[in-house]
Amino acid sequence: MTTSAFGVGIGWRPEIAGYVAGLPGLRFTEVVAESLHTHAPLPDGLAELVGRGVRVIPHGVKLSLGGAEPIRDERAAHLHRCAELLGAPLVSEHIAFVRAGDLEAGHLLPVPRTREALDAIVANVRRAQAALGGVQLALEPIAALFDWPDPELTEGEFLTEILDRTGCALLLDIANVYANARNRGEPPAALLDELPLERIAYVHVAGGVQQGGYYHDTHTDPTPPEVLALVKELCARTVPPALMLERDGDYPPAATLTAELDAIAAAAGWPAIT
Amino acid sequence: MTTSIVAGPGDTWGIPGPQFLWLYFGLAAVAIISVLIWRRGYTAGPSLRSARDLTATQAALINGDRRLAVYSSLAALRAAGCVESDKRGYLHQAAHLPTGASELDRAVYAVTRNGITTTGVQTHHSVREVLDRTEAELARDGWILDDQARRAVRTGALVVFAVLAIGIARLFAGISNDKPVGNLVLLLIPIGIAAFALLSVRRVSGAGKRILAKMRRDAQHLSPSQKPSWTTYGPQAAALSVGLFGAGAFWLADPAFAQQAELQRNIAQTGLSSSSYSGSSCSSSSSCSSSSSSCSSGSSCGGGSSCGGGGCGG
Numbered sequence: 241m242t243t244s245a246f247g248v249g250i251g252w253r254p255e256i257a258g259y260v261a262g263l264p265g266l267r268f269t270e271v272v273a274e275s276l277h278t279h280a281p282l283p284d285g286l287a288e289l290v291g292r293g294v295r296v297i298p299h300g301v302k303l304s305l306g307g308a309e310p311i312r313d314e315r316a317a318h319l320h321r322c323a324e325l326l327g328a329p330l331v332s333e334h335i336a337f338v339r340a341g342d343l344e345a346g347h348l349l350p351v352p353r354t355r356e357a358l359d360a361i362v363a364n365v366r367r368a369q370a371a372l373g374g375v376q377l378a379l380e381p382i383a384a385l386f387d388w389p390d391p392e393l394t395e396g397e398f399l400t401e402i403l404d405r406t407g408c409a410l411l412l413d414i415a416n417v418y419a420n421a422r423n424r425g426e427p428p429a430a431l432l433d434e435l436p437l438e439r440i441a442y443v444h445v446a447g448g449v450q451q452g453g454y455y456h457d458t459h460t461d462p463t464p465p466e467v468l469a470l471v472k473e474l475c476a477r478t479v480p481p482a483l484m485l486e487r488d489g490d491y492p493p494a495a496t497l498t499a500e501l502d503a504i505a506a507a508a509g510w511p512a513i514t
Numbered sequence: 515m516t517t518s519i520v521a522g523p524g525d526t527w528g529i530p531g532p533q534f535l536w537l538y539f540g541l542a543a544v545a546i547i548s549v550l551i552w553r554r555g556y557t558a559g560p561s562l563r564s565a566r567d568l569t570a571t572q573a574a575l576i577n578g579d580r581r582l583a584v585y586s587s588l589a590a591l592r593a594a595g596c597v598e599s600d601k602r603g604y605l606h607q608a609a610h611l612p613t614g615a616s617e618l619d620r621a622v623y624a625v626t627r628n629g630i631t632t633t634g635v636q637t638h639h640s641v642r643e644v645l646d647r648t649e650a651e652l653a654r655d656g657w658i659l660d661d662q663a664r665r666a667v668r669t670g671a672l673v674v675f676a677v678l679a680i681g682i683a684r685l686f687a688g689i690s691n692d693k694p695v696g697n698l699v700l701l702l703i704p705i706g707i708a709a710f711a712l713l714s715v716r717r718v719s720g721a722g723k724r725i726l727a728k729m730r731r732d733a734q735h736l737s738p739s740q741k742p743s744w745t746t747y748g749p750q751a752a753a754l755s756v757g758l759f760g761a762g763a764f765w766l767a768d769p770a771f772a773q774q775a776e777l778q779r780n781i782a783q784t785g786l787s788s789s790s791y792s793g794s795s796c797s798s799s800s801s802c803s804s805s806s807s808s809c810s811s812g813s814s815c816g817g818g819s820s821c822g823g824g825g826c827g828g
Contacts, residue, residue: 255743258735258751284734301828334828348828382828413828444828459828486828491743 246295246442246482248505248513250497253487257285259494263501265513266294268442268482271322273298273331278321290326295482297442298322298331305364305379306337306351316371323375330441332378332411333368335361335402352388353398365406378409378441383416383457385423395420396434409441414474415486418467419448419457428466429473437474442482445471445504459488463500471507483508526684526691535697538681542705545677549670549712556667559656559721567729568657570753571618571648576657576722577757578782580645584636585764585777586757587622590615592768593744593752597626599774604629612749618644619753632775657722664715671712678702678709730758730784738763759784 249268252260260269271286276298282290290296300319303311319331336348351357369377381399393401403410412435421428445468447461463485471483483504487497498514505512525531568576570590574583588605591597596609605626615623618641625638635641653660659667681702688695718726736742736755744752744767755763760782765772772779 254735254740256746257740258733258742259746261735285740336828380828416828457828491746493748494746497746 244479244481244483244508244510247510248501248508249442249482249484250501251299251484251486251488252286252289252296253491254283254285256487256491256497257283259497261285261288263513265511267513268295268297268484270297270299270332270484270486271326273300273319273322274302276322276325278318278325282325286326295328296326297328298326300331300333301348302338303333303364303368304336304338305333305368306335306349306357306361307339307364308337308360309341311364311367313367313371316368319368320372320375323372328375330376330378330409331372332380332441334380334382335399336382348382350382350384350386350388353391353393353395354388355392358393358398358401361402362405365402365408369406369408376409376441377406378411379403379406380411380413380444381416383413383419385454385456387424394434396431400434400436403436403439410436410439411442411444412437412440412474412480413444413446413457413486414470415444415446415448415457415463415467418464418470419455422455422466428470432470432474432477437478437480440478440480442484443471443474443480444486445483446486447500459486460490462492462496463504468503468507471504472509475508475510483510524691524693526687526693531688531693531697534684535701538677538684538698539701542674542677542681542701542708545673546705546708546712549673553667553670553712553715554720556659556663557715557719559719562721562724562728565721565725567732568725569616570750570757571616571644572652572657572757573726573729573754574757574782575645575649575652576718577726577784578760580642581636581778582757582761582781583618583645583648584622584632584641585761585781586753587616587619588632588635588775588777589744589756589764589767590619590749590753591623591626592771593747593749596623599771600629601774603631603774603776605632605635605775614750616750616753618648619749632777652722656719657725658718659715664717667715668713671709674705674709674712678705681705726758729754733758736763738766741766744768 246268247265249266250260250263252269252271260266269289281287286296298319303315303319305311323331334348335351337351338345338348351361365377365379379402381395417431418428421431445463446457446459447463448455448457449461474480485501485504501514502512570586571583574586588597594612596607596611597605598608599605606629607623607626611620611623621641621644622635625635625641630638649658652658653663681698685695685698685702688698733754736747736751736758738759742755752767755767761777761779762783764777765779
């Protein structure tokens with residue numbers, strides 16, 4: 241049995257904080273950075289996990305690294321304060337844009353895969369890195385229902401170049417890999433061949449649903465077997481430091497979450513944390 | 515100017531004013547302290563060291579009232595999916611009762627067989643019987659004081675009222691004797707306040723309050739500020755959430771049912787204090803047609819909901 245540094249984890253959400261805290265083998269979790277107030281002490285449940293030695297990573301969702309305008313430094317500084325508060329050596333964000341001007345999309349939107357967009361992202365990532373004061377940044381490619389027309393680079397080339405030029409780690413969302421491949425009609429494992437898997441900081445696993453001809457990465461449905469198969473495929477190629485289940489709503493009974501975490505561990509060939 | 519402490523012919527009751535004030539102050543202090551110590555025998559309650567945690571029904575009865583106890587059972591039944599409310603606010607059975615249901619859960623479930631309002635549940639004799647028995651047990655174990663015990667504790671105040679009466683008698687005697695009574699009046703005011711304060715006896719013992727506080731700390735994940743998922747934690751946790759944190763927990767977790775069943779919102783409301791996590795608040799402007807829980811702004815979906823076409827994508 242291959243061992244990973246942190247094993248299987250699940251995202252810390254207040255709605256299920258008691259369940260997360262009760263997982264005996266938990267060594268890794270993630271908290272949405274924008275929901276933490278850094279001027280106040282950590283929420284009780286989270287402080288307890290940090291005290292137990294569980295690695296808690298702040299996960300940003302609103303930095304808008306893929307925006308045409310420069311990121312707001314105070315948002316990056318917030319990520320930095322979250323990392324300090326949690327004692328985290330790493331923060332993560334998406335390669336996406338969530339706003340244009342003052343218009344908030346409320347969604348993670350895809351970036352065109354052009355040289356120009358790439359340069360803008362690299363500039364934004366460097367700006368974020370400066371505000372992070374040495375805390376490592378992991379970048380997560382998103383799932384998108386559409387691609388911008390006329391891409392100049394493949395997704396693998398685009399992501400690899402961003403990582404190469406910025407020195408960032410990769411937060412690979414295996415469910416996004418599946419969703420994009422399925423919606424584009426490509427084989428899901430193909431992207432794995434293109435990505436620098438050795439740079440994975442950790443991996444997201446999430447559920448979704450097929451609806452209206454598209455696969456939606458909802459985070460509110462169970463992880464489908466196809467995504468678990470991709471977890472197995474990934475873990476056959478590399479040993480990622482952690483696999484983390486992202487569940488953001490429609491929380492199922494504890495036994496169902498436990499079965500899902502066990503299924504992820506089994507797919508990876510890792511010990512169960514439940 | 516010197517003050518004589520030797521009784522003179524002009525002194526009220528033959529005791530000089532300053533000397534009386536000191537004696538009277540001492541008497542009042544001894545009386546109040548004695549009554550407080552005596553009361554503790556009734557109001558302290560049992561030691562927490564050997565105590566087991568209370569059930570959801572017990573917690574609700576200590577924290578709130580009989581209504582809250584019924585609500586906590588309804589929370590368990592809702593989390594198990596075995597009761598529903600129609601538009602007129604009548605509760606009906608929707609599925610079989612799961613194993614592990616408490617005595618009150620079973621009683622509440624049974625009376626919903628033919629459709630009944632929430633108020634009807636509270637006043638139904640079989641539900642009242644369980645509540646009566648549970649309250650009697652709580653009183654026997656010292657977590658709450660029943661009416662009889664509270665009346666007994668109130669009698670302690672009589673001692674302080676007696677001291678107050680002596681002071682008032684002296685006051686009138688002093689006035690009729692043309693003596694200054696300002697200091698005595700100043701002393702009588704706090705004694706009077708203490709006497710009346712001692713008439714109030716809380717329903718919950720000191721230990722009852724402490725065990726509730728301890729259980730709230732242990733069950734912080736069930737506080738409404740966390741918007742706990744009743745589906746994940748299960749029926750007994752849902753009942754405990756309402757029992758420990760009040761009816762507001764019900765309104766947050768299951769607003770549609772709470773409204774239809776006309777649950778009172780403000781019973782024993784606690785646990786909504788601002789936490790340093792803002793992820794639990796759900797935008798009311800969401801037009802999401804699926805479950806309301808998918809619109810948490812604390813999700814990893816870019817601050818949006820998973821409704822509409824896009825999914826989360828993060």
